[in-house]
Amino acid sequence: MGKVQEITVWASGVVQDKEARDVAQCLAAAAAKEGKFIQAFDNYVDLPDRVNVPVRKYARISDSEIEEKYLYENHNPEIVILVEPTLVKGVDVLQGMKGDGCLILNTGRSPEEILKFIPDKTPLKKIACVDAMKICPKAVIDFSGSEGAVEAAGVGVGIGAVLAGAAAKVSGCVTIDSLMSEVGNPEAAKRGFDEVTIKEL
């Protein structure tokens, strides 16, 4: 089995549930388009039905078939995306990161400002901030898809597209062209790709 790139998306429950799911789904769908093996799923451990509870969404990308079918959490994430940047303060979001990791936040603040909230920066290679709410001021609140229903609002039409675009630039896990063909709002994904502020550590 080849190397599996693990992506974890953190968000606040219910209010950002859909956007976080879109980030994981769009990145996975774009990777699938490039011929890679993927998985994308929600976490139900966190009881995501509670408003504002920290929730996680996962995606896995690999060049060969992914064997860990029954592993419901990403224990060693390489790319961590925070739809709600405040979580960097209260939760150890870098837990399990083994090095050369990327952290992408949805905030208008500078990466230096965010770094002072992270006590252990050793596993981190890049930190990036993108003001997704400014680029695409539409956060879709929709809880339908996480239970397996149809995504009525469309996938990747809000801030999720911006964050997926930023993740494509920072980590290089997918190309922006394949991502733009998968998201509902390609302009937002492109702007996220172009306007993200990256700081190398």
Added chain:
Amino acid sequence: MKSYEVKIAKEKLLPEAGIVKAPSPNGEQESMITGCWRVLRPVIDHEKCTMCRSCWIFCPDQAIEVKGEEMAVKLKYCKGCGICANVCPVGAIERVPELDFEGGVVRLEKLF
């Protein structure tokens, strides 16, 4: 006087996961630290505050307490829902982004 003992089958008792543990002596739930949920922190302006205790009544998490002569927020448990700021009759509670502050949040290694 005869005493009666009520016997309930173990499987008919309430599941343990449905019950929160008894409060610890200091009146807090150490296993349910929810301060990391907060995006906007309530900040009380003690000049404007009239000590009416509306926030104390309305707070769903009992995260507001009377500390001596003024009201205070238990930042360890406040989820930042903003009900206190909405019910305050004099507008003494302001909601400030949590990232503007250096500390005040218990950093969890693992979510409960």
